[in-house]
Amino acid sequence: MTIDKRKLLVAVVVVVIAAIVAIQLNLEPKYEKIVHAGKQIGDNKSGDMMAELPGQFIVASFTGFKQVIAGALWVRADEFFHRGHYHAIVPLVRMVTWLDPHNIDVYTTGAWHLDYNFVDYANTLSDKRYIPASIAFMKEGIRNNPNIWDLYFELGWTHYARKLMDNEMAAYYISEACKYDSVDVNTGAKQRRPEFVDRMKAHMLEKVGKLDEANEQWFAAHKRASKALEDYKKNPKAADWIDQSTIDLCNRNQSLLLLRRGWRYGDMKSYEQGLEIAERVKSPADWVQATSSARKDFESRKGKHWEGDAAKPVDAKFNASWLRAAPRVLVIKGTVNIIQASEYKGLASESFTRWYAENESAKADSKVKWRDGSRVYWRLQDADYVMPDVNKFDWTTNLENTVAWGDIYVGGGSFLTKLDMSDPRDLGMYPLKAEKYKLTIWMEPTDPGMPDFVQDRVGWRGEALMDKECIDTKTRPGYRLLKKEFILSRSDII
């Protein structure tokens, strides 16, 4: 080979290396997008699934049978769930997702078990100490699968809304879910996110009183559904099934938001907009009827000064107390003046719901004095317990702690529940090792379990709520809630 040819080949080597580096630069983001390995969200220590895992599992990942091992471990984890070996589950499930990070089922089922299914014998309350693990686990799932809506929604709805009763965080995660579609498992084609995700976002925003944003979202959901319907009509085979009812659903819900805004805060412009949208929906018959009734109410108030139903204060007369019924058995009880039937008299929302009118006209024995169905929450925990930060979670769950909470149905203006921590099988869940405990009993209009009619009376943020001693405006700035706190010593309980 001549010197010239050698030089040429050396030049080829240089060019090829440059091309490799160029392609690698191009590939890296694509690969990252697929794998998301090592990507950290903020200071998310919990994201590092590999940390603290035994080294032999790294070897396992080399064998190429990751999913097989993961499948076997997952079956084992499932056995543990059924046998109640809860502590063994967290590391096991983490290994499963480390080996098989894209198995959505493992995250949803695993986190659901952690949140819901470690249940005590006496009260069927779940073990709240595992909630941080559950949330961190879901966040890990999101970190590994950020391009589909599923896990965002799951975290927002199943965990924040349903379990932690935190509508604000739920609204955040469900909003995130609305940024993504998903992919069909079989064809690999892009698949539309179901319509309910978008509607749930609007509902959540409304629940926490972010009214403008909620209204925007109804527009967006409406637009999206209309487009889907158009596509479906054009090509029913290729598109997902959808019909007019989905669009009606958006319209009804959006009009309700606007109507409520009118009723609760005297916002006549919203009221009118709400009516306009409501009148577009021609079924069912009772909807059309309620709409025309609301139209009459609107006309009667037009031009008059009116501040809305929530402007009229309600004295909640919140009273809560506890007593020890037996060693390790607490009774929590109280009364709350939410909400007497008479409170609904003359409310603007009545024109639409007609609940008060119907109650009044009912027979004497079926007439009620209280509108039941609202909820009070209690929470008992070590006085110094702070829920671990899920963003810096180190995957250890301190089982020395005692944390429990639950809700109580409010009927006839009073509530009562028993927390039984005496069953010997439940001693692990209620170790009661701390000296001091904090018992909090509270009620808030924005919570996910609260029926809409409570907000009809007191406003989204509890604007109408009054109480001599129990009003709390600090826990959730901008919101008014009723709250009472007690510090108990160990001997008070045992």
Place this chain on the structure above:
Amino acid sequence: MIIWAIARTTVGDALRKKILQVFLVVAIGLIVLSLSFSQTLSFSSQRGASSDFMLLKSFGLGMMALAGIFISLILGVTLIPQEFERRTIYTILAKPVKRYEFITGKFLGALMTLGIATGLMGATFIITIVLKAIGAQQAAASPTLGHVLGASAEKIALFDWNMVWAVILVYLQFMVLSSIVLLFSLIFTQTVNFFMGAAVYAVGFMSTVVISLGGAEGASSALRFFYKTVSYLLPRFDQFNIPNQLLHPETQVTNMGAYTGMMALYGLLYTLLALVVAILIFERKEV
């Protein structure tokens, strides 16, 4: 023509290696067997037919990768040194054969052999999955059985393109690995080369670790730059190894076909690099 003749002969020679045949037969046998034992392991009680499938696919891909890596190493390590050992190279190079033709023929022969091996395993693998899918569909269609199995709710596709991409990606990494080992075989002895090849695979596989070493706290910027550069030059075997992602296409919003295409280009360039360097070395090598 000459290159083709050498490549063909190399394939014939390579395919007759006992150890290669053993790996191939065992891998193919296990892939076929996995059809039955994914049923006996039955995770389906809780997770449905699709997880059964995932297991089958995962096992098949793992088996192919494992067998293929050994085959690549064995081929890369032995093909050229054996020409010296058996002195076949003397008669070949005494003919009007240019040295680059010989090396290119050997590379091509190795890649073709790997292609045949991967093709056999891949075809078995995909046929196994399709057979299983047909079975699942029939079970779902049968009113009684479908009900018992609870499979009716899940729609199983007969053919999954992602598995084709997976087989191609598996092949591409064999291609890169064996090219590097072929290149090394001009420099190192066979045993050294075998372990070097395995090490290159491991390091390339763990490139992300190398990169994160560069990002480690306390690393100087020069060190960081060094690791970054190394990570760009290393053959990124991790990028070929995305069975997990291919098994869960529902979690990706990426065109796997396009990605596979990019990786093919990457793999071909790497192979070309190894080949050109090998030609440069072989040109000056005494035989």
Place this chain on the structure above:
Amino acid sequence: MAEAIVVEDLCKEYRGRTGDRVMAVNKVSFSVHEGEIFGFIGPNGAGKTTTIKTLLGLLFPTSGKAMVMGKPAGDIEAKERISYLPESPYFYEHMTGAEVLDFYCRLFKMGGAARRKKVPELLDRVGLGKDGSRALRQYSKGMLQRVGIAQSLINDPDLLFFDEPTSGLDPIAHKDIQDLILSLRKQGKTVFLSSHQLSDVENVCNRVAIINRGELVKMGTMDELLHAGRTVITLAHLSADLLGKVQPLAEHVAEDGELTKIYTETEENVHKILDMTRGSANLVSVVPQRQTLEDLFVEIVREGRH
């Protein structure tokens, strides 16, 4: 006469992994004329194979010049016209004799039709006509050697390098190869024949070079090397006086009791000595002594050891 091979001051040094150096070929110069059968002989490790590999471009000379068919060693064009039969050749075992020859034909870019004609022809020529479809795995050493010869004849080369073609073969095979070389000589081919089987070389070569420890020690036509005939004149009862007169003409004189053996190099001296001693001593015999290559070889190798 054109030169098929020209080697000037060729040196080839091997460097071991540990850094030790072996001068396998040291300042060797020779040339081989076209149409000549050139014997290249030397003991084991003399540097024969090294020289051949250098001439084929398989090894690169450390210094000096090596030209083959008028081109530098290793030139592709030259390779079209030459061929090489290595020491105990070995081929891809999985192939049949016909397949391996077909493969080598392809290396000469021969077309399908030409190959189909050539391969059976070659097999017949080396006596493997019936064994062409058997796998090489089943071939004996001699059969493999025949395949080696067949592959060296594919391109009807002008120059053939045979490296110890007869080593380990039975006498019949041995004879076949000698016949082949003789027929090549008749066709006017040039053969570079390396061997330590001296008998082969003796019978077929025009010229011989003897190499020992990397150095060329003797080279010439067979006649030059062997006929440089000494004659031994054996006399009885030679007087000391006469012995004194004869001695300058003799190369070497040996006394053995009554007999005196006088070795001389030229014919002229033989006559002179016979004239001088006629009548004064009893002439026992006059024997022209043609040395065998064997003797020469042993002599040279022995000398080298001193």
